[in-house]
Amino acid sequence: MKHPLDREGIDNAWCAGCGNFGILKLLKEVLTELNMDPKNTVIVSGIGQAAKTPYYIDTHMFCGLHGRALPISTALKASNPALHVIAEGGDGDMYGEGGNHFMHTIRRNPDIVHIVHNNMVYGLTKGQASPTSQKGFQTPVQVNGVTNEPFNPISVALALKAGFASRVNIGNYAHAKRVLMEAFLHKGYALVDVFQACVVFNKVNTPKWFKDNTYELESSHDSSNLSSAMQKALENDPMPLGIFYQAESATFEEHLRGDEKRALFSLSHDLNKMKELFELY
């Protein structure tokens, strides 16, 4: 069915049955229901199948290099705080190649939504392990199975006191939608790690596997308590879904710009002030 945010004349590069379709649908629904103006919304991505999402949704986009969506998003938001900025990509893109930026973006706390498609495998390069692949997962490269400890984005984010740390399963659509809505309403950096299945290269972590190995956080979970959030984040059999932790604090752009919220392109420097400062030398 056609959606107003569909980009026209596109040739979608995803495989039939890919979990990305569900995430695309979810994002379009959430943006529409929150009345976010596509003319004021930018999706920034890296490289990979997940990172192609911006090509299929009619907002502004910056599709950059593998791993580098976060620094672009951070500076973009600071240059024009009126924009809604979304950084989107896969687990390899955001946690592997972009791992350093992941850590430091959380520390900066820009007001952006960070959506990570997590299917525990590399799709576009055809089936190698990703940072989140489970131990023992066999691939053409990890021929004896993965031996590295799987990357736990939630506990890493919490160690850095991420203002919003969440995980959803796209197979649990209604729950995922509630959480993504909350992420957009949160002021500051918001991580939404999205479990999705790769139907071609991951025959282990299937939609059924994600369903059987996850559960929704109890309503009694106190998302304002960092240590109980960390405790939940470390659970992995099964893995909890939901908002682990939420706490608002001043954003990167607020620290940098104070109350000045105008787009930098609308401002210019005072040349007399420049001369005055020069004369001091």
Add this chain to the structure above:
Amino acid sequence: MKEIKVPFQATVSKPPVSLPKYKEPEHHDTHSISILIGGAAGTGIKTLENILSDAFKRSGYFVFSTKEYMSRVRGGSNTTLLRISDSPIQAPCWNTDLFIALDADALSHVDERLTDETIVLADEKVEHEQIHITSMPMLESAKKAGSLRYANAYVSGVLFGIFGLAPAILLESISALFNEQNLQENEAAILDGIMYGKNLESHHLPTLPEALANLTDPMHLMDGSSAAGFGFLAGGCNMITAYPMSPSTGILNFMASMSKHFNLLVEQSEDEIASLNMVLGGWFGGARAMTSTSGGGFALMGESISLSGMSETPAVIYLAQRPGPATGLPTRSEQGDLNLAIHSGHGYFGRIVLAPGDLQECIDYGYLAFELADRYQMPIIYLSDQYLADSIGMLHSVDFSDYAQRRYVQTTDASYDRYKLNDGAISPRGVPGLGDGIVVATSDEHDEHGQITESYHMREKMVDKRQKKITLTVSEAYTPKVLGQGSIALIGWGSSKGAIGEALKELDDPRLFQLHFAWVHPLNPNHLEILKQTETNIVIENNATGQFADILKGHDINIDHRILQANGFSFFADLLKEQLSKIIKELR
């Protein structure tokens, strides 16, 4: 949403901006003296440099100072060279008229720069077997004034005593530099020093040039980093994201200090890859963003420079060179990254490489970097080096309104295509939130709207589009500076400008002229025609192979001689003069 306006909105159909016209320093007879100060890091060598350059400037002289230092925070042996002159000077010299050794190690560190004529001043406790030392009670006098830290005031007093300059001026300088703290102690040390200097008897004592009592235009004393920074501000820079790396950090510090006065966003990034991607994110949002780095950090940026080229997102990269490979000599100087600047990044796309040669050019080309990045939507690399960034010289007042302000950002409508194939080379650049168009930046090969394409027809068109931009920058390249006229060209680029200029003046040979390139890539073949009329072409550059000479050869320019150096120093005007003089003798 209310309508947002872009100030100074312009289109690329306007001809390129002209740089403000100013007079090149005149090459008349000059008299200068050189004072070398040596000591360990952390012993106040920098303070002494600040006191003396300010005090000599106040006394009516042109001052130039440059330093060479080791990559450590304390200890070691460093020097600062101070040249005092009656005309503008922007180059170091090797030979030393007066050497002040703050400790014993300094003597062995610089012994090759001392001649029989050099006056060597050191504390009375310092001894040396070969070098004749004029002893002064430096530490004793400082202690008498209250503490060893007044040694700097004492030494500057000695110099003022030797040259018979007004003590009041020195006191003014010290009072300004230390915010009027410990004035009494400093004054005591100064007067003690002056008394000693006045009574010093030696037939070698150098004499000062005549002071320029009535400098009509006030002069300003600053280093190359600050001058570049003022240029970037004049170009409208409002964002800098960088990872600290010697010798580029000066610019980051400068811009951070300026963020107190301007809408200027400063962020220290986690690595250089983040730096440049932030710059691209900034420009995409409508900021005028830059990063600063040295060779190693620049190498990390390679892939993102390529992204700037492909996505046609402007970027300004300040690259202060130091000798490599790898960590190399972190605090020393070289012009070794020219090829890296020109060729970094995979794939074929346009870029411009600028290399200012003196303080005025640091400002001009800093401004120009932003103008060009915006105009051509490509990466602009601004090459400096440790020598240029750290050296302090003097320049005239700058009227910042002389730098034409233009902003090429366009308001878009609903039919907007970011990569529109129009008749010209440049597609108008929109930004998100300004107009009704959808604005994109794409790393993959794309169609006019920015969608991924693998159509070979579209690929051919986009390759052609990027080529047209290169052709445009070649045709709009700024001309090299021709200083003097003759049949023997002394060719240089970037920071060698001052040393070549001074050597040229000292050689005083009517056959010689200087051709200085501050726009080093891409070259316009028409600008090189002058080198086909000459009898001899001598290229002078501070790297091991002659990277720029090779580029000129690629343009069918005959290169007769290369004067090269890659020892960590910049060129010394007097040594360069000797090298040139040997070559020229052979030409007779």
